[in-house]
Amino acid sequence: xxxxxxxxxxxxxxxxxxxxxxxxxxxxxxxxxxxxxxxxxxxxxxxxxxxxxxxxxxxxxxxxxxxxxxxxxxxxxxxxxxxxxxxxxxxxxxxxxxxxxxxxxxxxxxxxxxxxxxxxxxxxxxxxxxxxxxxxxxxxxxxxxxxxxxxxxxxxxxxxxxxxxxxxxxxxxxxxxxxxxxxxxxxxxxxxxxxxxxxxxxxxxxxxxxxxxxxxxxxxxxxxxxxxxxxxxxxxxxxxxxxxxxxxxxxxxxxxxxxxxxxxxxxxxxxxxxxxxxxxxxxxxxxxxxxxxxxxxxxxxxxxxxxxxxxxxxxxxxxxxxxxxxxxxxxxxxxxxxxxxx
Amino acid sequence: xxxxxxxxxxxxxxxxxxxxxxxxxxxxxxxxxxxxxxxxxxxxxxxxxxxxxxxxxxxxxxxxxxxxxxxxxxxxxxxxxxxxxxxxxxxxxxxxxxxxxxxxxxxxxxxxxxxxxxxxxxxxxxxxxxxxxxxxxxxxxxxxxxxxxxxxxxxxxxxxxxxxxxxxxxxxxxxxxxxxxxxxxxxxxxxxxxxxxxxxxxxxxxxxxxxxxxxxxxxxxxxxxxxxxxxxxxxxxxxxxxxxxxxxxxxxxxxxxxxxxxxxxxxxxxxxxxxxxxxxxxxxxxxxxxxxxxxxxxxxxxxxxxxxxxxxxxxxxxxxxxxxxxxxxxxxxxxxxxxxxx
DNA sequence: CTTTCCCAGGAAAGCGCTTACCTGGGGAGG
DNA sequence: CCTCCCCAGGTAAGCGCTTTCCTGGGAAAG
Numbered sequence: 001x002x003x004x005x006x007x008x009x010x011x012x013x014x015x016x017x018x019x020x021x022x023x024x025x026x027x028x029x030x031x032x033x034x035x036x037x038x039x040x041x042x043x044x045x046x047x048x049x050x051x052x053x054x055x056x057x058x059x060x061x062x063x064x065x066x067x068x069x070x071x072x073x074x075x076x077x078x079x080x081x082x083x084x085x086x087x088x089x090x091x092x093x094x095x096x097x098x099x100x101x102x103x104x105x106x107x108x109x110x111x112x113x114x115x116x117x118x119x120x121x122x123x124x125x126x127x128x129x130x131x132x133x134x135x136x137x138x139x140x141x142x143x144x145x146x147x148x149x150x151x152x153x154x155x156x157x158x159x160x161x162x163x164x165x166x167x168x169x170x171x172x173x174x175x176x177x178x179x180x181x182x183x184x185x186x187x188x189x190x191x192x193x194x195x196x197x198x199x200x201x202x203x204x205x206x207x208x209x210x211x212x213x214x215x216x217x218x219x220x221x222x223x224x225x226x227x228x229x230x231x232x233x234x235x236x237x238x239x240x241x242x243x244x245x246x247x248x249x250x251x252x253x254x255x256x257x258x259x260x261x262x263x264x265x266x267x268x269x270x271x272x273x274x275x276x277x278x279x280x281x282x283x284x285x286x287x288x289x290x291x292x293x294x295x296x297x298x299x300x301x302x303x304x305x306x307x308x309x310x311x312x313x314x315x316x317x318x319x320x321x322x323x324x325x326x327x328x329x330x331x332x333x334x335x336x337x338x339x340x341x342x
Numbered sequence: 343x344x345x346x347x348x349x350x351x352x353x354x355x356x357x358x359x360x361x362x363x364x365x366x367x368x369x370x371x372x373x374x375x376x377x378x379x380x381x382x383x384x385x386x387x388x389x390x391x392x393x394x395x396x397x398x399x400x401x402x403x404x405x406x407x408x409x410x411x412x413x414x415x416x417x418x419x420x421x422x423x424x425x426x427x428x429x430x431x432x433x434x435x436x437x438x439x440x441x442x443x444x445x446x447x448x449x450x451x452x453x454x455x456x457x458x459x460x461x462x463x464x465x466x467x468x469x470x471x472x473x474x475x476x477x478x479x480x481x482x483x484x485x486x487x488x489x490x491x492x493x494x495x496x497x498x499x500x501x502x503x504x505x506x507x508x509x510x511x512x513x514x515x516x517x518x519x520x521x522x523x524x525x526x527x528x529x530x531x532x533x534x535x536x537x538x539x540x541x542x543x544x545x546x547x548x549x550x551x552x553x554x555x556x557x558x559x560x561x562x563x564x565x566x567x568x569x570x571x572x573x574x575x576x577x578x579x580x581x582x583x584x585x586x587x588x589x590x591x592x593x594x595x596x597x598x599x600x601x602x603x604x605x606x607x608x609x610x611x612x613x614x615x616x617x618x619x620x621x622x623x624x625x626x627x628x629x630x631x632x633x634x635x636x637x638x639x640x641x642x643x644x645x646x647x648x649x650x651x652x653x654x655x656x657x658x659x660x661x662x663x664x665x666x667x668x669x670x671x672x673x674x675x676x677x678x679x680x681x682x683x684x
Numbered sequence: 685c686t687t688t689c690c691c692a693g694g695a696a697a698g699c700g701c702t703t704a705c706c707t708g709g710g711g712a713g714g
Numbered sequence: 715c716c717t718c719c720c721c722a723g724g725t726a727a728g729c730g731c732t733t734t735c736c737t738g739g740g741a742a743a744g
Contacts, residue, residue, distance in 0.1 A: 005492040007730055018694045023732060034692070049488035054460040055397040056730035059699045074441075075422035084417040087443060096457065099416075099441050101429060115438065118396040146391035150347040230623070259627050281572070285601050287629030349700055360724045365702060374722070398700035401729045 006048035014044040026052065058120060064151075066096040067308065068116035070109060072128035073101045077280050078228075078254065078297065082127055082157065085301025093309055095122070102128070104196070106136040113143045117152065123308035127157035127301070130200040137161055148312075155308035157300055159200045165307040167300050167319045171201055174293040174323030175208020178251045178275045181291070181325055183216040186334030187249035187273060190221040191240045193257045195228040205253045205277060222247065226257055233257025234264040241270070248334055249273040255280040258290055262330065273331040288329035295323055348390035356390065357382040368394065400462065406493075408438040409650065410458035412451060414470035415443045419622050420570075420596065420639065424469055424499065427643025435651055437464070444470070446538070448478040455485045459494065465650035469499035469643070472542040479503055490654075497650035499642055501542045507649040509642050509661040513543055516635040516665030517550020520593045520617045523633070523667055525558040528676030529591035529615060532563040533582045535599045537570040547595045547619060564589065568599055575599025576606040583612070590676055591615040597622040600632055604672065615673040630671035637665055 012022040017037055024031050025041040044050070058065065067090050071079040083099065090097045098121065100112040109129060116124050124147070129140070141162050144154050148164075156166040182190050192209055195202040202225075210220050224240040226232035233252055237260065241247060250272060252258035258276030265272055276283060279294035303319055354364040359379055366373050367383045386392070400407070409432050413421040425441065432439045440463065442454040451471060458466050466489070471482070483504050486496050490506075498508040524532050534551055537544040544567075552562050566582040568574035575594055579602065583589060592614060594600035600618030607614055618625060621636035642663055649659060 008732095009730075019731080020695080020733075021693060024693090027732080029733090032692070037693085049485075049491075051456055051460045053401070053462065053730050054457070055400040055462060056699090057460075057732075058397040059395070059401055059701090060730075060732040062699055062732095073426075074416050075426040077419070077422075080417035080419075080422055084415075096440070098438070114393055115396075118393045118399075120395065120397060143391075149391070230627075263627060282624050282627065285572075285605060285624065286627050350702095351700075361701080362703075362725075363723060366723090369702080371703090376722070379723085395700050398729090399702075401699090401731090402701040402703085404702095404729060 005053075006050045008050075008052065010048055011041065011044045011050050014048065015040040017041060064120045064122035066098055066119060066121045067305070068098045068100065068112075068119070068121040068124040070100040070102060070112045070116070070124065070126050070129070072104050074099055076229075077256070077282070078278060079128060081280070081297035082301035082304075085298035085303075086125060086305045087301075088298075089302045089305040089309070095309075104128070104131075106131060106133065106140075110136075110139055110143060113140065113147070117143075117147045117150075121152070123153035123155070123305075125155045125157065125301075125304045125308050127304070129156065130158045130160050132198045132200065132203070153308050153310075153312060155304045157304045159204060163316050165304075165313075165317045167304045167307065167321060169295050169300060169321045170323050171204035172208040172211070174277060174295065175205035175210075175251075175253075176212045177208070177323060177325045178205075178277065178293050179209035179212025179221070180215075181275060181327070181331060182249045182251060182273060183212055183218060185249070185273065185331060188218060188334070189244065189246045190218070190249045190251060191244060191247045192221045192223045193233050193236045193240065193250060193252040193261060194223050194225045195253050195257070197225055202253060209251050221251070226260075228254050228256060230256045230260040230263070233260030235260075237261040237264040241268070241272075247272065249275075249331070251275050251277075253277050255283050255290060255292055258283075258292065258330075259286055262286055262288070262290070275331050279326050283326075284328065286330075291328045291331040292326050293323045294326045296321060347395075348392045350392075350394065352390055353383065353386045353392050356386040359383060406462045406464035408440055408461060408463045409647070410440045410442065410454075410461070410463040410466040412442040412444060412454045412458070412466065412468050412471070414446050416441055418571075419598070419624070420620055421470060423622070423639035424643035424646075427640035427645075428467060428647045429643075430640075431644045431647040431651070437651075446470070446473075448473060448475060452478075452481055452485060455482065455489070459485070459489045459492075463494070465495035465497070465647075467497045467499065467643075467646045467650050469646070471498065472500045472502055474540045474542065474545070495650050495652075495654060497646045499646045501546060505658050507655075507659045509646045509649065509663060511637050511642060511663045512665050513546035514550040514553075516619060516637065517547035517552075517593075517595070518554045519550070519665060519667045520547075520619065520635050521551035521554025521563070522557075523617060523669070523673060524591045524593060524615060525554055525560065527591070527615065527673060530560060530676070531586065531588045532560070532591045532593060533586060533589045534563045534565045535575055535578045535582065535592060535594040535603060536565050536567045537595050537599070539567055544595060551593050563593070568602075570596050570598060572598045572602040572605070575602030577602075579603040579606045583610070583614075589614065591617075591673070593617050594619065596620050597625050597632060597634055600625075600634065600672075601628055604628055604630070604632070617673050621668050625668075626670065628672075633670045633673040634668050635665045636668045638663060 008019050012019040022041050025038050074083050102109040159168050222244050224236040226236035252261050255276040255278045261274050276290045276292035279292045283290040283292050350361050354361045364383050367380050416425050444451040501510050564586050566578040568578035594603050597618035597620045600616050603616050618632045618634035621634045625632040625634050
């Protein structure tokens with residue numbers, strides 16, 4: 001009863017049994033125990049408000065029970081959605097999940113991987129990683145490899161230069177779908193609001209848009225870089241429009257930035273098509289309702305967690321997730337755009 | 343080196359020192375150690391990819407380091423915002439935060455409190471609790487009390503029948519503000535889209551709206567109950583309008599439901615004022631931009647975490663957080679409403 | 685009334701780490 | 715050249731729990 005916290009010893013002493021017996025009763029061991037002792041131990045547990053020390057138990061059992069998740073930021077709707085899926089399957093499996101926010105800081109990401117390993121997690125899933133930085137990539141690969149060598153399981157969401165289980169959304173195809181949609185509507189001058197340059201999500205989606213431009217025999221779209229959030233999207237839209245007044249359509253590489261673009265456009269009274277990416281819940285509630293490329297984020301999270309919790313397979317499993325066009329009201333034919341300008 | 347995981351023993355053996363020395367070097371203890379040994383130990387750590395077992399360390403040090411957070415659901419924007427604030431101060435304090443989602447299941451909430459206690463967290467903060475259920479409340483109080491008796495700190499966000507540190511938003515005043523705004527605009531028939539009946543958040547806000555009705559000598563507003571999410575809000579709006587065709591204004595008790603209301607209204611072509619609650623990021627991006635009652639959610643989270651991390655005070659500290667009206671475009675005078683109906 | 689077997693319950697050895705305490709050998713002082 | 719002191723480094727005792735192995739006594743069998 002050091003520092004006021006009741007221990008198994010306290011319980012055993014109070015019930016007049018050995019710690020072995022108390023432990024068996026508390027854990028519902030299969031070993032038979034007389035009803036009298038059971039009652040006494042249970043009474044002691046209740047009286048002392050005893051709760052077993054999870055660390056001591058973990059140490060003694062030396063089995064890994066929790067799982068770790070490292071993402072950019074759970075508060076961000078994109079990751080919130082992924083996390084929802086992750087949690088669902090982790091909880092179903094009776095596991096505690098430890099969530100770590102990196103805020104896109106590579107150093108922090110490395111630290112968290114180590115911290116999770118120190119906490120003996122059974123598995124970890126990484127999302128929103130995948131920076132274009134050779135040094136970081138090597139360090140991360142090293143840490144993950146070390147973790148896997150000791151029996152840890154890891155699954156990654158998104159493209160990664162690492163071989164291992166992964167869930168990878170088809171961002172390139174999604175980007176193509178977005179561009180294709182715009183060019184097919186007759187737009188000739190398309191702008192792109194991109195995310196941070198060093199993320200593969202950005203480059204993959206952008207590559208897709210560019211491919212669409214090529215296949216329609218158009219020059220590469222103009223690109224402005226932003227931060228995947230609403231306000232930076234609004235700013236980038238303003239910049240892009242100022243620099244290229246002839247644009248009639250904008251592909252934002254995620255919905256948050258698309259919403260920002262819409263907000264900016266509302267202010268300047270220009271009728272420009274906007275397409276987003278991800279199909280976040282907000283997409284259908286803005287006006288005009290946002291045309292976007294849907295990714296089944298929650299499912300991706302769930303899938304990644306099941307991969308991470310399943311026994312390792314000799315060949316890394318890579319689940320490709322297709323993107324899908326959701327046409328709503330924020331995109332329209334070039335004709336419609338022009339007819340409005342008198 | 344059981345099961346492939348390197349232990350301190352392995353490191354010490356490889357470096358040819360005792361575990362005590364290895365431990366001192368790894369932890370940067372103040373005790374002086376020769377440079378030669380230091381190098382050897384550091385090399386061994388690197389070679390073996392050694393990471394100290396957090397559970398063993400925690401057990402040996404028996405100091406509490408992590409903190410726990412129990413909320414309804416981190417993916418929900420309301421709690422995401424609160425969590426963002428919480429994390430900020432916890433991380434600044436160098437603490438691991440364990441997030442638990444209850445999905446409004448009281449049993450799960452109780453379990454999580456126990457689990458966090460088992461994990462020896464230094465503090466926990468509860469948000470989105472506060473059900474009207476005497477049995478649950480008693481059980482929760484008991485568990486929290488037991489935890490505090492052993493030196494644990496707890497802070498609560500929202501009204502609670504428990505005495506202890508808390509940050510409580512002034513939901514009643516906010517509700518009044520919402521109602522007052524609507525009645526002052528000339529509306530005579532106001533409807534309320536409420537959240538789950540058993541939450542104090544719902545009842546407090548509702549009480550406020552009712553008070554506004556009384557002070558304007560109007561009968562109590564008609565109420566439809568929903569679940570604090572968008573779709574239930576849309577459904578409740580439909581029901582309410584069907585039952586009371588003369589309504590000209592709706593107060594939704596959170597923004598998600600207000601957005602649902604707006605979505606429904608868009609379909610039925612009726613010009614009705616809608617006010618929300620919380621001022622979530624989405625509020626300014628829907629059309630019409632949502633008038634709402636702002637609560638500084640991230641700050642509330644931060645405040646709660648600082649309370650929880652500060653030394654206990656003899657008198658429980660209760661921080662009241664004021665609500666503020668943010669007028670945007672979704673509410674307008676009754677005249678405007680009527681003039682549109684030909 | 686013995687002997688054998690069985691089983692409820694206890695003793696004790698760890699799990700991996702930290703740390704209070706002890707030890708031995710070298711440098712300084714006599 | 716001998717003491718004494720000092721300090722780098724080691725020894726070992728836990729931290730709170732689980733679990734293997736052992737024990738003793740009662741029931742069953744002779």
